[in-house]
Amino acid sequence: MSPVYSKESYFSVSLKSHIESFFKEDDLDRNIFYNQEIPDELVECSLKFKTNNTLISGLPFFMESFIFLGAEKSCFEDLGPYEGRRAKFEEGEDAYTLKFVLPFSMALSGERIALNLLQRSSNIATYTSKFVTLAEAKGISILDTRKTMPGLRFLDKYSVRVGGGKNHRFGQTDVWMIKDNHKSYFGGLQEAISFFKKMGSFYNPLVVEVHSLDEFEKANSMGVKHFMLDNFKPGEIKEALKSKKEGTTIEVSGGIHLGILENYLIEGVDAISIGALTHSPETVDISLKMKRL
Numbered sequence: 262m263s264p265v266y267s268k269e270s271y272f273s274v275s276l277k278s279h280i281e282s283f284f285k286e287d288d289l290d291r292n293i294f295y296n297q298e299i300p301d302e303l304v305e306c307s308l309k310f311k312t313n314n315t316l317i318s319g320l321p322f323f324m325e326s327f328i329f330l331g332a333e334k335s336c337f338e339d340l341g342p343y344e345g346r347r348a349k350f351e352e353g354e355d356a357y358t359l360k361f362v363l364p365f366s367m368a369l370s371g372e373r374i375a376l377n378l379l380q381r382s383s384n385i386a387t388y389t390s391k392f393v394t395l396a397e398a399k400g401i402s403i404l405d406t407r408k409t410m411p412g413l414r415f416l417d418k419y420s421v422r423v424g425g426g427k428n429h430r431f432g433q434t435d436v437w438m439i440k441d442n443h444k445s446y447f448g449g450l451q452e453a454i455s456f457f458k459k460m461g462s463f464y465n466p467l468v469v470e471v472h473s474l475d476e477f478e479k480a481n482s483m484g485v486k487h488f489m490l491d492n493f494k495p496g497e498i499k500e501a502l503k504s505k506k507e508g509t510t511i512e513v514s515g516g517i518h519l520g521i522l523e524n525y526l527i528e529g530v531d532a533i534s535i536g537a538l539t540h541s542p543e544t545v546d547i548s549l550k551m552k553r554l
Contacts, residue, residue, distance in 0.1 A: 276325045279415060283374045284329065299366035304551040306368050308340075309356035310348035310383075312545035316390050318423040319382025320344045322416060326375035330367050337361055345386075345423050356548075365551065372549050380547045381413070382420040388542035389424025391519055392535060397425070399526040401533060404429045404512070408536035417539040429534055438468045438489070450480060468512075477501050481509075489534070491515045495524045502529040 289296060310317065321344065324337040340359055348357035392403045403426040409417040418428045430436045437460065443453040450469070457467055468487040471477045474497055477488065481504055490498055492515035505511060514534040517525055525533055 275415065276322060277329065279412075280322070280325055280329050280374070282412070283326075283378075287374060289370055296366070296370070299369060301364040301366050303362055303554050304365045304368055305554055306361050306363055307550045307552075308359040308361070308379075309548045309550060310350075310358075310545070311356045311548065312387075313348070313350055313357075314387075315348040315357070315383055315545040315547070316387040316424060317343050317346050317348055317383060318386030318420050319379040319416065322378040322382060323375045326378065327363060327367060327371045330371050332363055332367055332371075336363060362554070368549075368551055376547060376549055378416060380545065381410075382416055382423070383545050383547065384542040385417060385420035385539055386424035387545055389421050389426040389538050392522060392533075392538070393425035395519075395522055396526060396533065399528070399530075401526055401530055402427050403538075404532050404534040405538050406514075406534050406536040407432075408540045410539070421538055424538075426538060427532075434465075436466055436468055438470060440470045441472070450476070451483065454480075454483060454485070474500055478504060481506065486510065488512065489514055495527065498525070498527055498530065502527065505529055 308323075320337075320340055324332075324334075324340060327336070328334060340361060343359060350357045389403065389405075396403050405418060405421040405426055406429055407414075414431065418431065421428060430438070437457040439450070439453045439457060443456075444450050447453040447456055454467070454469070466487055467485065468489055469480045469485045470489040470491050471480055472491050477490065480488065486508060487510045488501075489512045490501060493501065493513060498511075498513055502511065510531045511529065512532040512534055513525055513530055514536075517533060517535055518537060522533075
């Protein structure tokens, strides 16, 4: 008999392994007397998004934090559909509010971890969406990088996708990317390419990071199909694109932020990778308020 499988159940299992480690760090068992004395009376929980137009992301992580503590999934059946929606409120209102009910002890014990995960995810998704809105009109994809918080790559890359961005690579071996340290160690670009061609599988693409027009032209003459133009100025990108061959992809990267993004939305560029999506997104304000029923 085939095992029962669903995307929802797999996502839940993946989340549990992460969330268990977060609660170990919070060490709820340190003061067992405190935990025993917190009342189990039901409270109304108001999840308040205080930054207007926040892109809500991370509700599965938020809900799973309380489910880990024993909450029933049914407590959150009204929350799930809000994932990926905008938290918009009118002038004169102080927040966009979602409500649910939990025992006070459970709500208090899971509050901080749940909010941390929800806020980080919403930060990343909201920030990513600002880049995507500008780039999609030009047919250019916005990519993340591996500059994620250790232990939270699963959350960070999920959040980029909610924001409309695309994931670059989860690990080093998803795509072979030749970087400066490879070229330095192996003795040059040709030597590095030779090494990775021996390492690669049939479907594993090879990407070469280049730092000058000369290096781009050299790699282009070697039949490289995928390039990352690192820290190229807009004029240099346009010059490189003159030599772009059919079937070649061009990704640009390096210090690109919202204030200068327009300068890099150049016809012929396929993608822009931005580390700041996950290592320094703009923040949104989210809180959880509780009151007796």
